[in-house]
Amino acid sequence: MKILLATHNNNKKKEILDIFKDNGVRDIEIVTLEDLGDYEDIDETGLTFKENAFIKAHYGFNKFHLPTIGEDSGLEIDYLDGRPGIYSSRYSGLGNEANIDKVLNELKNVKKEDRKCNFICTICFIEDKVTNYYIGKCYGYIGYERKGNNGFGYDPIFMIDDNSSLAMLSEDEKNKISHRYNAFIKLIDYLKDYSK
Numbered sequence: 001m002k003i004l005l006a007t008h009n010n011n012k013k014k015e016i017l018d019i020f021k022d023n024g025v026r027d028i029e030i031v032t033l034e035d036l037g038d039y040e041d042i043d044e045t046g047l048t049f050k051e052n053a054f055i056k057a058h059y060g061f062n063k064f065h066l067p068t069i070g071e072d073s074g075l076e077i078d079y080l081d082g083r084p085g086i087y088s089s090r091y092s093g094l095g096n097e098a099n100i101d102k103v104l105n106e107l108k109n110v111k112k113e114d115r116k117c118n119f120i121c122t123i124c125f126i127e128d129k130v131t132n133y134y135i136g137k138c139y140g141y142i143g144y145e146r147k148g149n150n151g152f153g154y155d156p157i158f159m160i161d162d163n164s165s166l167a168m169l170s171e172d173e174k175n176k177i178s179h180r181y182n183a184f185i186k187l188i189d190y191l192k193d194y195s196k
């Protein structure tokens with residue numbers, strides 16, 4: 001079975017293929033928009049993760065008529081009423097390091113108990129007659145400073161316990177607890193039944 005992952009980011013393809021393989025799925029080929037020579041920007045105009053995931057999946061399915069995954073992720077901080085949320089990648093408007101600085105600044109005098117947060121991944125899977133959604137989360141709290149050099153985005157300030165940020169984990173370790181992992185194992189369950 002061939003599935004289109006409606007993204008231009010080929011790193012995501014590797015991460016998701018690894019999750020598929022680790023969970024015994026070997027008969028699915030994943031292609032990205034880039035693999036199909038499509039470089040068009042998809043306007044993420046949705047107001048929720050679900051809407052943005054649908055926009056991506058719908059774009060891919062309409063254009064290529066393949067079962068398509070649209071995925072949207074971000075960071076939600078309780079104290080900030082869920083911000084940065086769908087605006088995670090463009091929170092400061094000045095790039096990733098400035099996004100982190102903005103969050104640290106907004107939580108400057110906030111005590112640890114109030115720094116709870118989660119990453120969320122919402123998947124929309126569209127094929128002929130079905131549009132399904134799967135949500136995965138990863139819980140932690142926002143640290144007081146950057147820690148670790150791995151990962152990307154907000155990983156250096158996303159603490160999974162008092163000693164470790166996500167950026168201190170190896171790729172393999174992170175990929176077993178991440179919001180994307182927790183969403184994709186739900187899709188995998190569906191696909192296993194579907195291909196029986």
Ligand code: IMP
Binds near residue numbers: 089152
């Ligand atoms: P995307 O929808 O996966 O492109 O994620 C949007 C934004 O959310 C990214 O640019 C990051 O700022 C943030 N984000 C999503 N997933 C992660 C993660 O695993 N670690 C750190 N930041 C993330």
